[in-house]
Amino acid sequence: MLRPFAVLAFALLLGACSTANVQHDYDGSRDFAGYRSWAWEDPALEYRPDDPRIKSDLTEQRIRQAVAGQLDQRGLRPVQAGARADVKARAYLIVEDRQREVVTSYGGGWGGAWNGYWGGPMYNETRNVDYKVATIQVDLFDGRDGKLVWRGSAEQMMNSGLPGPQERSAAIQKTVAQLMASYPPR
Template sequence: MFRRLLLITSLLALAACQSAQLDSDYDPNRDFAALQTWSWQEPAVQYRPDDPRLRSDLTEQRLRQAVAAQLEQRGLRQAAANAAADIRVQAFLMVENRQQQMATYYGSDMMSDRWGGHWASPGYTEVRTLDYQVGTLQLDFLDRDGKLVWRGSAAQIVPRHAGSPQERAAAMQQTVAKILAQYPPRGR
């Protein structure tokens, strides 16, 4: 029973970690209000590691659509083909394999016999290793000179089952919206 309770607690702790960890950085000397147009920096999406199991035209299409929709909501227009844009957007999809070890100590029990003697049963430690993957989506905004002006990212545990195409698209839209909620930087 105790082991089941510990396992359930561990799984709840990992589930709590599934919320996206957001981060952003930017050039504080940049006038973000002056940036009105954007285009893709080619290659628009890069994968780390460059693994054919990760690379997907469908994922790239979902990402491009989500970024375009979010930037439009923020008042940025996509530049016409071959026109110079104020910023160029590049995305990175990264997946890392990670491990977490969890140790549980089962302590000794103190016993006594009817003659007043005391003794302890030995305790032991059980160590479990959990293997999981962390996925990071990073969006970089580069100026016309190719200098980074803003970077936003979201990292979270990759679920074992990705879901239907509609669920994948919704997850991509939500993640991009969370990242771009940090753009433009305000009050910093």
């Protein structure tokens, strides 16, 4: 009887953890206001691991469109042919297998000091739950010296269901918007 409630509680816990964990870092000595144009670094998108189940032209297209849209919203324009870009961008899609230990307690006594305790013994069940975490990372490099000047990453637990193309595009757009929220640094 209590086991279905424990499974439901665990599912709700995982759902609450599905928000993206966003991190940013940047070189404080750089003048980000001077960056006006951008281009893709070669390769534009790297996959880790280089797994054909993850690697897809469709995924790359979605990530590239999301990054380009966010850079455009921040005033950076694609570099003109033959010109040098102020900033070069590279994105990463990293998928990791992780494991979480879950302890479920059931049984135990009821009552209080005035009317005594009654009930059975308490049991704990410990099990490991495997899940996947996807991270999208965007690095921006100075176009003159090639040094990393800004990095944003967002990691999120992957859903076990198979989302459709619209859901994938929306999830990538949302994640890239979250990780680019602090560019340019203030």
